[in-house]
Amino acid sequence: MALVTASGAAVVAVGGAAAADPLPAAEGAIRFATFNAALTEDRPGGLLERLSGGGDAAARDVAEVIQRVRPDILVLQELDRDAAGRSLALFRDEYLARPQGGAAPIAYPHALFPESNTGEPSGVDLDGDGVAGGPSDAKGFGRHPGQYAFAVLSRLPLGGAATFRNLLWRDVPDGLMPLSHYSEAAQAVLPLSSKTHLAVTVETARGPILLLAAHPTPPVFDDPDIDWNGRRNADEIRLLVDLLPGELPAYVVPDEGALGARPAHAVVLGDLNADPTRGDARPGAIARxxxxxxxxxxxxxSANGDITADFNGGMRVDYVLPTAGLEVTGSGVFWPATGDPLARLNATSDHHLVFVDVRLP
Known part of the structure; x- marks a missing residue:
């Protein structure tokens, strides 16, 4: 895991507010947001090539959405991660720091871009096809290491951070891993987290807030002989529950060092790939x-109700969930209504940016 810190450039207002632009956060409130931006390529290095020079149309639209909502803390999902983290640097410097579509640039001087299990070879035949290699044999599905990774961008300082990328699925007490399906060798290498789980402290003027971020695997598998029904997805969501403020279960061990003291207030963010009532998620997975x-x-x-993603007739899968002690002052899904000039941004991704404004008591 690498913490990237850089000095932010001054922000200059460009153009006027559009009809779909959310109102600014209330005084003293902090805007937390999550956005699955779908900035991904199947070919290693493909996203770097696209982002270089600042001219990629899809990335410019993603940046414009962010500039219009102006979150203070953003979990940006499906941003391919290269070993040096250049994709995030390119996106910040050549897209967010430049005006897009009449919106004002935005600076995020603090960032985290943790390593991801996606595309990381397991060395074991996980999918049972007789070959130990390929996307389905990676620790998390991906065609190259770092595909579908996520980053945290923050206008506020970030404190201590911990990841849980190496926590083995088999070590989850009463977990849903189908042990009869996986060999001992597979159980010894397959992590719970399909990307990673991240816990990081956001330092605010009124005190710290714990940010918990993840992107659990979709609850769909191809093997009809096993009652998969979102088993890994459900256990990935369970880990988020177990990371909430309170007593930490013994199995929850970070990749490096000890987790240490956690703030009393937290916000959970991410594309959790589970709708409370629709789709293929395991019953009760997100309800937990x-x-x-x-x-x-x-x-x-938004004008489209509580759904946050376009697929399967509309699903609520993207979440910003503050803990009970935080005051909520605003929220929304950036999904401009048909006829709004900004409706052109609706095709940026099959997910829409979700935000919640909170204030410490």
Missing amino acids: LIDDPRIQDVVPT
Whole structure:
């Protein structure tokens, strides 16, 4: 895991507000957001080539959405990660730092771009095809290491951070891993997290807030002989629950060192690939999180209701969930209505940016 810190450039207002632009956060409130931007390529280095020079149309649209919503802390998902983290640097410097579509540039001087299990070879035949190689034999599905990774961008300082990329699925007590399907060799290398789970402290003027981020695997598998039904997805969501403020279960061990003291207040963010009532998620998987008494299920909406993604007839899979002690002052899904000039941004990704504004008591 690498923490990237850089001095931010001054932000100069460009153009006027558009009809779909969210109102600024209330005084003293912090805007947390998550956005699956779909900035990914199947070929290693493909995204770097696209981003270089600042001319990629899709990346410019992603940057414009961010510039219009102006989150203070953003979990940006599906951003391919190269070993040096250049893709994030390119996106910040050549897209976010430049005006897009009449929106003002935005600077994020603090960032995290943790390593991802996606595309990372396991060395074991996980999918049972007799060959130990390929996307389905990676620790998390991906055609090259770092595909579908995620980053955290922050206008506020970031404190201590921990990842849980190496936590083995088999070590989850009463977990849903189908042990009869996986060999001992597979059980010894397959992690719970398909990308990674991240816990990092956001330092605010009123005190620290714990940010918990993840991108669990979609709850769909191709093997009809096993009742998969979102087993890994459900256990990945369970880890987020177990990372909430309170007593930490013994199995929750970070990749490096000890987790240490955690703030009393937290926000969970990410494309969790689970809808409460629709789709293929395991029954109760997301309810375990959103119904936890420590969580406020704010349910941000747009003109299209509570859905946050376009596929399967519309799904709620992207979440920003503050803990109960935080005051919620605003929320929304950036999904301009048909006829709004900014509706041109709706095709940027099959997900839409979700935000919640919170204020420490």
